[in-house]
Amino acid sequence: MHDDRGNAETFEALAMPLLAPLYNFAHWLAGNRDEAEDLVQETYVKALKGFGSFTPGTNFRAWMYRILRNTFLTSRTGLKATVSLDDEENPVTQPAADDDPESLLFARADQEEIRRALEQLPVVHREIILLCDVEEMSYKEIAELAGIPIGTVMSRLSRARSSMRSLLRTKLQGARQ
Amino acid sequence: MTCEWRDKIGAYLDNELSEADDLAMSRHLRTCQDCAMAALGSRKLKVSIKRAASGRFVPSPEFRSRIGKAVAPRSRSLPSWLPGFALAATAIIVVAVGLGLLLRPRQHDVLVEITDLHVSTLASANPVDVISTDRHTVKPWFQGKLPFTFDLPELQNSEFHLIGGRMAYVAQGPGAQLLFGVRKHQISAFVFQERESFARLGAAPKTSQNLAFNLETWTDRGLRYVVISDASAADVLALAKLLRSAE
Known part of the structure; x- marks a missing residue:
């Protein structure tokens, strides 16, 4: 089985460049360093072991994120965080007309405020914002990775952004008064 | 508007x-x-x-090297000062492992994963997420968490008792892991949707051993069952039969 060595080298070459972004994502999900390290380590061990089932030429990055996400969902924190999946049917609330224009409002938000708001989001909302805005994945990639329809990606993303906006709005307008 | x-x-x-x-x-x-x-x-x-948010959290150099070592192709991690005889011994082991891999059917990949899950459950301080001896509590717990449903047997007049259950992922798919006790031993029963990764295991009931764990696997109405334990093969088979008769 001379392929094993070659496989391991291929895996290493593909997987190591993803370490920093995967770790960042894991830390945002789990909320602390120890759990993030455990998650990432388990992901790499599982992925290396299952690399034989990965189809070359398909999306390796999405495959790794999927493993990490599944690992997170079965972890203690993950199970707790996703017990109360919010219902996707509620309409997205639009800001009232007399609010500050958001372009001005968010121009005042500094990085710390954005981070704190992101931390306060329910994990499903935080996750989808990270995948879309930080990892810049397409709706299709996110749908496949999370095993949900594209329509759900869109409605969840829209709800996530709306929560993010109202969190920031409360913080920023509250701070000013 | x-x-x-x-x-x-x-x-x-x-x-x-x-x-x-x-x-x-x-x-x-x-x-x-x-x-x-x-x-x-x-x-x-x-x-x-x-x-x-991007690059907000950065892996420490120690962690990076730990992962690097975990995924590095085997031979690179051999220290250069290793004496010749040790190298020779290692070479023999490498050949043996290589042969083992060569001879090992691919179906074992899934079984290895399932064995790992069972072992890590036994080692865990909180082996199950729903703790109950009552099948009418355990089964509904999985509702909404799994895209399928399954039946649990009546254990009243058997040696087995239910300990609880948890979610399990194998080959990137969700399933149920049910933990049973028999005397001092624990037995895991896994239920997944039958998928391509499992197909090689065959549909008919099959007994096997993996790292000295006794294992029984079969499919029923589109579901793949795997029962695994360090308990005797007879115990594993007995629980498998109970599960197969559950309605």
């Missing part, structure tokens, strides 16, 4: 609109000031999030 275009601003900024919609949106934004302001705000937020 909100403009009908407003809902599409997110998808527009994510580059997810069709070519025609994208063009129409660009045109609309030049004429509708409300939407233009909203788009500006959304774009600002998107960019701020990217800036604030």
